[in-house]
Amino acid sequence: MVCGLIAGASYPFRVLSAFGKSPRLLKFLIIPIVANLVIGIALYFGLLFPAWHWLGEWIVNFSNQLDSLIEDLPYWLSFLEYFIDGLGWLVRVLMVIGLFLVTGFIFLQFGVLLGAPWYGQLSEQMEKFRLGRVEIVEVNIFQDIGRAILFEVKKLALWFAIALPLLILGFVPGIGTAIASIGGIALTATIAGLDFLDGPSERRRFSFRKKLGIIFKTFPASTSFSLVCLLLIGVPLLNLVTIPICVASGTLFWCDRVLPKLPSS
Numbered sequence: 001m002v003c004g005l006i007a008g009a010s011y012p013f014r015v016l017s018a019f020g021k022s023p024r025l026l027k028f029l030i031i032p033i034v035a036n037l038v039i040g041i042a043l044y045f046g047l048l049f050p051a052w053h054w055l056g057e058w059i060v061n062f063s064n065q066l067d068s069l070i071e072d073l074p075y076w077l078s079f080l081e082y083f084i085d086g087l088g089w090l091v092r093v094l095m096v097i098g099l100f101l102v103t104g105f106i107f108l109q110f111g112v113l114l115g116a117p118w119y120g121q122l123s124e125q126m127e128k129f130r131l132g133r134v135e136i137v138e139v140n141i142f143q144d145i146g147r148a149i150l151f152e153v154k155k156l157a158l159w160f161a162i163a164l165p166l167l168i169l170g171f172v173p174g175i176g177t178a179i180a181s182i183g184g185i186a187l188t189a190t191i192a193g194l195d196f197l198d199g200p201s202e203r204r205r206f207s208f209r210k211k212l213g214i215i216f217k218t219f220p221a222s223t224s225f226s227l228v229c230l231l232l233i234g235v236p237l238l239n240l241v242t243i244p245i246c247v248a249s250g251t252l253f254w255c256d257r258v259l260p261k262l263p264s265s
Contacts, residue, residue, distance in 0.1 A: 008221030008253070009228045012242070015126070015249035022129050025248070028122040032244040035115045040240055043106065097234075098181050104234035105188050108195060108243055116148070119247050123199030126251040131259075137205045147202070154208045155191055162187050185230070190215060192233070193226030196250030197258070218257050225253055 019025050128134045139147070163184065170180035193215050201211045215222045229249070232242035 004219075004221040005224040007257075008218075008223065008225035011225050011249040011253045012228055012232060012246055013249075015245060015252050018126065018129060018248070018252060025122075025125055025129065028118065028125055029241075029244050029248075031118045032115045032122065032247075033240055035118070036240040036243060039110050040237070043103070043110065044236060098184060100236070101185060101188055101230055101234040103236075104239050105192060105230070108192060108233050108239075119244065120199060122244060122248055123251045124203070126248045127200055127203075127255060130252060130255040134203070135200075136203045139205065147205070151198070151202075151208060151211075155194060158212075159187065159191060185227075189223070189226040189230045192230045192246075193222055193250075196226070196229055196246050197222075197254050199247065199251050200254040200258070214254075214258050217261060218253075221253070221257055225250075 019029075124134045124136075166180045166183045166187070169176045169183075194211060197214060198211065201214065206214075215226075229242075229246040232246060233239040235242070
């Protein structure tokens with residue numbers, strides 16, 4: 001399990017070696033990066049800065065609630081002050097991390113959707129580099145568009161089915177908020193993993209259930225891969241470059257760890 005975690009986490013960095021061995025692949029990064037630049041400027045000014053202001057107000061209110069809770073503790077429970085303070089700092093850190101990750105995740109959804117033709121080409125070239133060939137099950141343009149829309153709808157359905165209970169749990173002060181934050185990060189990482197592993201799966205016209213099953217069949221490598229990618233796309237400005245890198249590394253991961261487990265292989 002430990003080896004799988006390390007191996008999965010390494011793919012966003014392994015792909016850099018692939019670009020070094022085949023510099024022609026770099027040209028497939030240029031257009032997605034330019035597109036990300038335009039989308040990123042609009043998203044960060046329209047979403048991140050207002051959300052950061054709201055988070056600042058929330059942290060102030062949360063801190064005041066903790067101070068009131070500590071003041072109301074009886075003397076014999078005063079030792080809990082350190083536990084409450086520690087839990088408070090944990091919640092604050094998780095909320096800040098969560099804000100950046102969610103913003104990066106939204107950026108990913110818009111970026112991959114609008115840049116789909118170029119990301120698809122990048123994924124195809126990476127598969128060809130790794131396997132020497134590209135497998136594509138051809139469908140007409142209407143089926144292709146329909147599958148893309150259905151994929152997004154099913155991702156949203158999966159998101160809401162899990163996110164809504166987590167949101168309710170988040171209203172429970174302290175532990176509930178921490179569990180909801182961790183659960184939200186895990187859910188967001190899973191959706192990001194679906195996006196980054198989708199290129200080769202979609203070219204073979206896998207069903208959504210089969211795509212989701214790939215995440216679980218390649219556990220724990222898929223978990224560490226998705227989490228590292230989520231962290232990389234959560235860093236403002238850096239994610240202009242890391243999103244296409246994660247798309248390429250997802251194809252590399254798929255070729256190495258998914259394809260050998262398929263019956264047809």
